[in-house]
Amino acid sequence: MKNLTTYFFIGLFVLYAFPFYAQQNTKKFKVVLDAGHGGKDPGNMGNGFKEKDIALNIVLKVGAMLKKHNDIEVIYTRKTDKFVDLDVRGKIANDAEADLFVSVHCNAHNSSAHGTETWVLGLDGNKRNMEVAKKENSVIYLEENYEVKYSQYDLNAPESFIGLTMMQEEYLDQSILLAKLIQDNFTGDLKRTNRGVKQNIFVVLHQTVMPSVLVETGFLTYKPEGKYLNSSSGQNGMASSIAKAILSYKKSVDENTGDEINELALSEKLQGHAQVSSINSSAIIFKVQIAAGSNKLDLKPYNFKGLSAISMQEDNGTYRYFYGETTSFEKAKILQREANSKGYNSCFIVAYKNGVKISLGEAVKSISN
Numbered sequence: 389m390k391n392l393t394t395y396f397f398i399g400l401f402v403l404y405a406f407p408f409y410a411q412q413n414t415k416k417f418k419v420v421l422d423a424g425h426g427g428k429d430p431g432n433m434g435n436g437f438k439e440k441d442i443a444l445n446i447v448l449k450v451g452a453m454l455k456k457h458n459d460i461e462v463i464y465t466r467k468t469d470k471f472v473d474l475d476v477r478g479k480i481a482n483d484a485e486a487d488l489f490v491s492v493h494c495n496a497h498n499s500s501a502h503g504t505e506t507w508v509l510g511l512d513g514n515k516r517n518m519e520v521a522k523k524e525n526s527v528i529y530l531e532e533n534y535e536v537k538y539s540q541y542d543l544n545a546p547e548s549f550i551g552l553t554m555m556q557e558e559y560l561d562q563s564i565l566l567a568k569l570i571q572d573n574f575t576g577d578l579k580r581t582n583r584g585v586k587q588n589i590f591v592v593l594h595q596t597v598m599p600s601v602l603v604e605t606g607f608l609t610y611k612p613e614g615k616y617l618n619s620s621s622g623q624n625g626m627a628s629s630i631a632k633a634i635l636s637y638k639k640s641v642d643e644n645t646g647d648e649i650n651e652l653a654l655s656e657k658l659q660g661h662a663q664v665s666s667i668n669s670s671a672i673i674f675k676v677q678i679a680a681g682s683n684k685l686d687l688k689p690y691n692f693k694g695l696s697a698i699s700m701q702e703d704n705g706t707y708r709y710f711y712g713e714t715t716s717f718e719k720a721k722i723l724q725r726e727a728n729s730k731g732y733n734s735c736f737i738v739a740y741k742n743g744v745k746i747s748l749g750e751a752v753k754s755i756s757n
């Protein structure tokens with residue numbers, strides 16, 4: 389009899405506690421640091437300064453600073469002077485399911501141009517912007533088999549990339565947020581010349597499925613700047629500005645301001661879908677179920693890996709937690725991907741009609757009618 393009781397309680401524990409545990413395991417904030425170029429590819433060598441070495445030094449310093457934080461995991465695409473293909477850099481970040489990708493470079497120009505700029509993936513049609521992207525993208529010609537690997541890219545025709553940028557579009561707002569924080573620190577802390585946050589097609593950024601930026605720390609071709617970047621004090625300054633920006637970014641994501649920005653952009657982007665579905669079926673609502681268990685939790689972002697817009701439903705002592713609420717199935721899928729990226733790997737979409745749970749198939753069928 390005693391055994392039966394024990395089994396009964398173990399059973400209860402497994403039923404209620406385990407799903408909660410499985411869906412809630414804590415995840416570190418993963419940052420992939422990408423030192424541009426390396427090995428047979430020196431990058432630019434303005435005034436004899438080597439981009440590949442400067443980029444690596446800065447990246448290693450950023451990593452050392454971030455590693456002091458227990459909740460951050462640092463992953464490098466290279467820690468030594470070696471050549472790494474652009475698509476491999478992206479794969480490292482994607483395989484790690486990283487939260488951020490930061491690529492570090494140095495600029496070059498045959499003028500006295502100087503200053504820092506941080507890039508996100510996108511198209512703004514500026515010709516000068518194309519030059520920087522072409523220069524950084526041209527490293528693919530050093531890779532074996534590049535014609536096949538990058539067959540979808542025509543590096544001379546950026547218009548052809550528009551369709552390719554959809555993956556990163558989801559992360560554009562977060563990428564811009566980080567880029568701004570980095571540029572602000574460069575000007576605020578280091579008094580560097582600010583060339584701004586810019587957009588273009590960088591192959592290395594296009595390979596990743598997370599917020600991603602490419603930092604041009606300055607022009608080696610402009611001697612005073614090259615000298616600064618080649619010095620350890622310059623590298624320390626650049627590194628602490630980048631590390632500080634990453635920490636501020638993480639804080640804003642933890643506090644969920646980042647999600648709000650993203651959420652706003654999403655609703656703007658998906659307005660078309662949302663309107664269509666609300667006309668067709670005002671009563672159907674999609675949510676993403678992220679967790680269930682016997683514990684009642686405060687609906688605060690810190691209990692849900694930084695996600696806000698959490699709702700809860702209690703049913704016979706089981707609490708179910710949902711992320712978001714939308715009348716658009718397309719938007720629900722994006723919410724699900726967002727929850728996935730926070731570590732809710734087994735989350736799923738649920739549908740309600742007039743407040744009653746219905747099957748997803750039924751819901752999708754009725755909104756398409």
Ligand SMILES: [Zn+2]
Binds near residue numbers: 432
């Ligand atoms: Zn470069």
